[in-house]
Amino acid sequence: MAHVPLISLLLVALLLLPNPAAISTAESANESEIDRQALSFLQGITSDTLGVLSSWGGNASLHCSWRGVTCGNALPRRVVSLQLNSLQLVGELSPSLGNLTSLTRLDLGNNLFSGGIPEELGNGQSLSYANRANNSLTGGIPPGLAGSSSSSLSKLILSRNNLSGQIPATLFANASALTRVDLRMNSLTGAIPPFGRVTSLRYLCVTENSLSGSIPPSVGNVSSLRFMLLGQNKLAGSIPESLRHIPELLDLDLSFNGLSGHVPLPLYNMSSLRYLSLGSNFLAGQVPSDIGYSLPNLQVLILQNNNLAGLIPTSLEHASNLQVLDLSNNSLHGRVPSLGSLARLRQVLLGKNQLEAYDWQFLASLTNCTQLTKLSLEGNMLNGSLPGSISNLSTGLETLLLGSNQISGSIPNEIGNLVNLTALSMENNLLSGGIPATVGKLRSLFILNLSKNKLSGQIPSSVGNISQLGKLFLDDNDLSGSIPGSLGGCLGLVQLNLSSNSLDGFLPKELFTGPSLALGADVSLNNLTGEIPEDIGRLVNIVLLNVSNNLFSGVIPSALGRLFFLSSLRMEANRLQGPIPASFGRLLSIQYIDLSRNELNGTVPESLENLAM
Template structure:
């Protein structure tokens, strides 16, 4: 083993800590890749002894603590530590990397790095090509010395707390291809030197406080003299003023977003020449005058001009007021049109004949469906195919104007129902694109069977939200979307994660698009807390007994509500720690109702476990034998969850082999040896001393409850109403032992 040079365990979801002596045990190690797993604890300082190390990839794990000194690793060319909970510790590690002269990539995105980025960042390596610090808490100004990193190709400082002006020395990085400063607090003008970066492909300065004009004095810039390579520009959500300079246009541009600024003047004629344009968003500015008509929209799949009150169109094919060249002529034309006799074309007459009966028919069908649904004649999930067919009919009807030869406006944003709390009244596809930076992998926080979840921020909200985007090509995606919408309509409870709003529209390619927007839970999921060894140095990452009791009570209360207070009863069908989210005060909310089922009287038995959903280890055993879906299945999952919270062991833990389940394991130790199976991190809290009295009064009742809920036979399990009562009793008893925080 001591001669090992290549060690890769990535993408295997392994758990535990990296051995603290790994650098001493593997001194000849050159490549270490543990990415996309669940490794916990701190990065071993012994890695500095593996002086031959070339590549280090610990990204997307549960690592915490300070980044250790890597200065002795002179051969390093790639360091990837993104998507952890690592801290900067005054950026001492950065100063130590001055000796890493071969370094090409340093990726530290989505960590807990804070403080001011030191000017010594320029001393890392003149060979550095990628510096990624996205999604941290870095404050202060961007050091001007960053311009010394002449070979940078990717510079990503987005989603931080940076302030001040963009340094003009950025222009010295002539090979820069991707430059991201979005979602900071930057102010001042955009430096004209930015155009000296002659290889730019993507430029994003959105969601800042930048002001002044878009740099236009480019006559001497080689950037334009030989044709721009720039493909994507996003200066949206700033305070930019003036006109769009003529030199800003490039035939190669694919996406231009200048929305929500204070730009003015006429729309530039050069947009007609931009034949590669896929997205053009100039909405919510002060543009005025006519919209160019010849070929202006023909080569773009998404054009947004709303919010410009002084824009008008001379063509009926554009959804803006049809006007003359001035407002006076507009008024006179409108008045004159009132005096003329109205002549209706034949196509309009056909529409007037067909549309009313079709509308009445659709209304009657909808009324019948709702009536039958209320009478339990069929279930909500059973009519999802019917909903899709109705959707096709509506789409066909919406296409009638074009079939009849009538001009129709370009499809615009589809109105979204208001939020349940009134804070997010409308979200469009364009808003979601901006919030997720075109569904960037940097914004993606998790995946589900039916889609992906992104974190983003809408400009109007100034807060992070979780955006669940459904992959409608996946089996069951439609059903998951509809059932979550039905949960939104049918439930209202403090411990249930309800969508803030939704987005149901067409994307820029006219494909159906559906997404749900939720409040972003800063403390993440219960799974991350239960199975993370982040208590060393970060004590708030450990759940004490009182918090676990409180979380269990919250979840039980939510289940009792959907089982006994929603009509018809609702079964979650996928209860597990990753679907329990923790708010800032560790209040638990039950989420992800995509697999949920309403218990209609005629609900058929599932043909397979795939019809139920759920997760191995938490699925009730009777479901595997074709039994009817029932609230007892959720009770079983809750029992497994409660035992997991007490033992710190997942039901799929290697400890449970040869037919032994977490229920059997705990039952074999109950009641005499129950102290031996408790989660050691819970018992190591300073104020918790588990005396015999404590065990008898609090621990054993919880274990007994978990065992009774996870009985093999559903007839032997209690109902959630009884479970709530027992948990409340344990909670009261716990509080009597002293002043412990819940």
């Protein structure tokens, strides 16, 4: 055998060894091809009305330049971001997305995706941002999306979908990277899972679901929380005292649940709180007297619709950042404290309690609150006369609700200075005197409710200047005179109630030529005379019409048959004559008709037999 030099053998061996560069190139090409194929989820998109994905396809090696696709700079160039939010895309999410193992950001929010979230999306340990909010996704949340200590997921946003089932028990178990979880406005059920080593979570929102059970005390371990929003669910039990261990909590919303017991006192000492909403629960106890000092940063305090008792703390005047105060629908008593030092105050909602007022000093103090837009005191025990200082309230005031109290005296003429009012409600009091003509200055008014008082005199014609007026309630007073034709200028009027007064004269035709009165018109229990005008047939959208217990005469207008949406017609106890119009057979929506105690003659039209009353 011939002697082969050693150097030759070494050269042959080196030639036979695999080329590392070739291996790296092949692996890179393979990984890149996997990413490109993973992007084939485009096939699941059934509609792309904006044509935003027209760049997808063509040269496979250029997928990193497709719209919404971002690849890393290092070789191999893997897909690291897929951002296709707000593009009106329709379709389902493909499991192939799970093969994008280097993906760090996935944003498909605000589209029209439906179907379930693929389990395979939990494969990517690199994913740090997942947004599929505001779609129509169904089914459950894949347990693999988060929960492992190796997961990089920082933000999970699945809000405004149709997701159901329970929140995965692993979600808060050991996800140390999680900073934001937003699951609001879905159909999730079951309990909120316990919290483990979740050391970075700052934002938790599960509002508007159907979650039940109690709030896990372990939430107190999440000391990093800044926003904890659990409102509008079916949570029960008490508020855990462990919340005291979240030292920098800013916003806490537990409203619209079934929580009971007393509010833990330490909660009122969390000085970082800006927003505290515990309304619409079954909470009892009193609001601490020092709350204005212990919560110095508070901007919004909502405790409405609970079982709270006691006084409204006077210390609230020291909560200098307070903008919204809602203590309505509780059992609070005593006087309303002066809040005039709260320069940022925008809403004061204290209705449906047992509050009293004698000198109305609190109202005078509110004149210093120049940003006030809503003042609600209805359903209390306020008495005495309204002071003229009411006119000095913020000109930006939009809502003033004083109904169902024991307020006496007259309505101040100065009420007309509140020119931005959209709702003025003083019903069910002891008010007397006339309706001031200055109400005609309230050009932005939509609701004017002065019913169930002792008001007298005529309806001021200036009311017709309120072209935006939608609802006018003056019933159950002692008003007299005729109905002003100027009401026809209230083109937006959809509901009118002038019943139970002493009004006389004719029904003005203008009332039927401008407003739609779609929700109804009630002028019953007055002394109105004359004929009911044929123009009443112009109210083609009206649902309820009551002209009973007056002195109307003449025939029933056949034009009433044009009121196709009319469901209730009351004309009893008048002096109407003649036959029942055959046109009544076209009242296909009618449910109730009363024509009794008139002077009608003739037979009941056969056309009425077709009505489903």
